[in-house]
Amino acid sequence: MVPRQHPPQPNQRAHSTNSTKRSTRSYSSSFEADDERSSSADHESMGPGLGYRDEPSQYEGEDTRLTSRKELMGWYAMGFSAEVFAICGLGSFIPITLEQLARENGVLKDDPTMPCGSSSHIPGGLPKSANDQGACVIHLLGMQINTASFAMYTFSLSVLFQAVLVVSISCAADHGNYRKRLLLFFAFAGATATMLFLAVVPQVYLLGALLAMVSNTCFGATFVLLNSFLPLLVRHHPKAQYTSPEATPELGFTALREDPPEGLLNPPEEENTIEPTLDHLSSSSDSTPPNPSKNLTSIELQLSTQISSTGIGVGYSAGLFLQCVCIVVVYMMRSSTLSLRLALFLVGAWWFVFTFPAALWLRPRPGPPLLSTDSHDPKSSRSWFAYFTYAWISLWRTAKLARRLKDIVLFLAAWFLLSDAIATVSGTAVLYAKTTLNMQPAALGLINVIATTAGVIGAFSWAAVSRALGLRPHQTIMACICLFEIIPLYGLLAYIPCVKNWGVIGLQQPWEMYPLGFVYGLVLGGLSSYCRSLYGELIPPGSEAAFYALYAITDKGSSIFGPAIVGAIVDHTGSIRPAFWFLAVLVGLPAPILYFVDVDRGREEGIKLAEVIEGRRAEESGTTTPQEARALLASDDEDEGYRERRHRA
Structure with missing residues (x-):
C-alpha cells in the first residue's frame, strides 16, 4: 500500500511518503526506529558537497548527513x-x-x-529401524x-x-x-x-x-x-533528498530529477518511516498488480x-x-x-x-x-x-x-x-x-x-x-x-x-x-x-x-x-x-x-480512524479545540453505527 497523499511539489525535496503525516509516536514505539541520525566520522557520501543536508536539526544530536x-x-x-x-x-x-x-x-x-x-x-536411514527402536525419552x-x-x-x-x-x-x-x-x-x-x-x-x-x-x-x-x-x-539517501517524483496515478512509474539544494522548503514537523512499511511497499510493488486509482509510486x-x-x-x-x-x-x-x-x-x-x-x-x-528520561543522568x-515501560504502554x-x-x-x-x-x-x-x-x-x-x-x-x-x-x-x-x-x-x-x-x-x-x-x-x-x-x-x-x-x-x-x-x-x-x-x-x-x-471496508475504517487520531493529536498540540476533537470521534462512532445498521438491513 502506498500512503494516500499528494506528491511533493517539483521544487521541493522528496521526503518519505510517511513524513508528510504526523507521527504516531505518542501511540506506539515501533519495533523499527524511524527518526535517528548519527555523528559518525564517515564522510564518504553519495551526495553533493560534504554529504550534509542543509536542513536544520530537529533535535539535539540529530545527524543530517546523507547516506554513504x-x-x-x-x-x-x-x-x-x-x-x-x-x-x-x-x-x-x-x-x-x-x-x-x-x-x-x-x-x-x-x-x-x-x-x-x-x-x-x-x-542407510531406513525408516523401519526407528520403528523397531521405539520412542526415545529423557527424564527432566x-x-x-x-x-x-x-x-x-x-x-x-x-x-x-x-x-x-x-x-x-x-x-x-x-x-x-x-x-x-x-x-x-x-x-x-x-x-x-x-x-x-x-x-x-x-x-x-x-x-x-x-x-x-x-x-x-x-x-x-x-x-x-x-x-x-x-x-x-532511505530517508537520507541522496536520491531521496535531491530528487523529485514526477508521476501521475495513471502511470506506475516515477522519474527522478535532480534538484539543487538551494530554495528547499522547510522539512516536515516529524518524520515517521519504518522498515516494515518500506518492506511492505516493496512487496506490494513487486508482488501485486498495480492499482492506478489508489497507488502512487514514490522515490522512497x-x-x-x-x-x-x-x-x-x-x-x-x-x-x-x-x-x-x-x-x-x-x-x-x-x-x-x-x-x-x-x-x-x-x-x-x-x-x-x-x-x-x-x-x-x-x-x-x-x-x-x-x-x-532524566537528561542529567542518562545512565540511571x-x-x-x-x-521499558514506555514500550509496553x-x-x-x-x-x-x-x-x-x-x-x-x-x-x-x-x-x-x-x-x-x-x-x-x-x-x-x-x-x-x-x-x-x-x-x-x-x-x-x-x-x-x-x-x-x-x-x-x-x-x-x-x-x-x-x-x-x-x-x-x-x-x-x-x-x-x-x-x-x-x-x-x-x-x-x-x-x-x-x-x-x-x-x-x-x-x-x-x-x-x-x-x-x-x-x-x-x-x-x-x-x-x-x-x-x-x-x-x-x-x-x-x-x-x-x-x-x-x-x-x-x-x-x-x-x-x-x-x-x-x-x-x-x-x-x-x-x-x-x-x-x-x-x-x-x-x-x-x-x-x-x-x-474486506479490504475496501478495512481501508475506509482505517482512514476514518486516522482522522480521529489526528484530532487527538491536534488537541494535544493546541491546534484543535477539545470540542472539535470530540466531534471527530462522535462522527466516527456515528458512521460505525450507520454501517452496522446498514449491514443488518
Whole structure:
C-alpha cells in the first residue's frame, strides 16, 4: 500500500511518503526506529558537497548527513553475517543437534534400562529401524519428555523470550543513542552463544538448550534493530533528498530529477518511516498488480525496494553458501554429534566475523531523547525503566486502537495462526525426518537448501501468477494456504491401510521430504510478501509505525504455542506423525478467517480512524479545540453505527 497523499511539489525535496503525516509516536514505539541520525566520522557520501543536508536539526544530536556507500555496505554486511543463523542454524542444525544431544542421554520408552544412542548412526536411514527402536525419552524435572519434544519445547521458550525482549527494547531503539550499541551487543552475544555449541557434550545437553534460547533470542533482537536502519538509509539517501517524483496515478512509474539544494522548503514537523512499511511497499510493488486509482509510486519506494532486495539477496546467498559448507563438513565427519556442533560453530564464527564491517561502517543515527528520561543522568536505572515501560504502554495503546478496526482484528487473528503454522511445520518436519525417517544430518541440510531456493523462486513466481490470474492479495494468500495444506495432509495419507502397506506415499520414505521441502519454500515465498501487503492496505494512514509493531509481535509471539502443542502430542503418543492432524487444522484455520476480511471496508475504517487520531493529536498540540476533537470521534462512532445498521438491513 502506498500512503494516500499528494506528491511533493517539483521544487521541493522528496521526503518519505510517511513524513508528510504526523507521527504516531505518542501511540506506539515501533519495533523499527524511524527518526535517528548519527555523528559518525564517515564522510564518504553519495551526495553533493560534504554529504550534509542543509536542513536544520530537529533535535539535539540529530545527524543530517546523507547516506554513504560505506554505510550501505555496513548494513548489507550485517545481513550477510546474521542471515546464516536463520538458514543454517534455526533451519536445520540446531533442532537436530538438540534432539541428538538429548537422544544420547535418553532411554527407550518401552525399556527404561536400554539407552537410545544416536539415530544418525543408523546406516542407510531406513525408516523401519526407528520403528523397531521405539520412542526415545529423557527424564527432566520429574517429567518424561520425548527427545523430539525437547527440541520443540526449547524453541517455544526461546520465541517467548524473544518476543518479550523485542517489545522491551523497541523504545530504546527509537530514542536516544542506543540503536547501534544494542545491535552490536545482541549480534556478538548471539554469535558467541552459537559458537559455544562446540563445547556442548552429551553430558551437559541442557547447556545446548540454554545456548539455543540465547542465540535465537539475540538473533530476533538483532534483525529488529537491523531493520530499523533501513528507513534512515532511505530517508537520507541522496536520491531521496535531491530528487523529485514526477508521476501521475495513471502511470506506475516515477522519474527522478535532480534538484539543487538551494530554495528547499522547510522539512516536515516529524518524520515517521519504518522498515516494515518500506518492506511492505516493496512487496506490494513487486508482488501485486498495480492499482492506478489508489497507488502512487514514490522515490522512497524505489530506494527501499532496491536496498531491501539487495540485502535479502546478500543474506540468502551467504546462508546457502555456508549451508553447503556445513553439509560437506557433516558428511565428511560421518554425521557425528561433533560434526553438528562444528557446523554450528562455523555458523557462529561467520556471524561474529562479518559483524565487524557493520560495526565499522554503520552510523549510530541517534534519535530524539525520550521525554520521560532524566537528561542529567542518562545512565540511571530510572532512564532504562522509562524506556521499558514506555514500550509496553505504547504497544497496549496500539492494541486498543486496533480493536476499532474489524478487518485488522480478523487479519491479525489469521496471521497469528498462519505464522505459528509456518514455524511449527518447519521444526516438526526436520525432527520427523531425523527421528522417524532416520535421515542423515547432511540430507536434512539439503532439504533446507531446497526449501530456501524454492522460497526465492516463490517470491517471484507468485507475483507473476497473481498478475496473470488477476488475483487480489487475499486471494493469493488463500491459494498459498491451500498449497500449504498439502504438506500435513500428505503426511496423514500413511494412516490409510493400503497406502501404509505400499510403504511409499505418506512420508514413509526419506526421498519424499525433498519435494515437500520445495512446496514449503514455494509457499513461504508467497506468504511472506502478500501477508504484509494485505495488512498494509488496512493500516490507518500515518500509523504505519504503530500497527507494524503490532504485526511484528503477533508474528513473533504466535510461535510459542505450536511447537509446545506438537511437543505435548509427541510426548503423549510417542510419535510425531499424529501431530500432522494438529498441523492440518493449524494450517487450514486462517483460510475461513481471511475470507471475511474486506479490504475496501478495512481501508475506509482505517482512514476514518486516522482522522480521529489526528484530532487527538491536534488537541494535544493546541491546534484543535477539545470540542472539535470530540466531534471527530462522535462522527466516527456515528458512521460505525450507520454501517452496522446498514449491514443488518
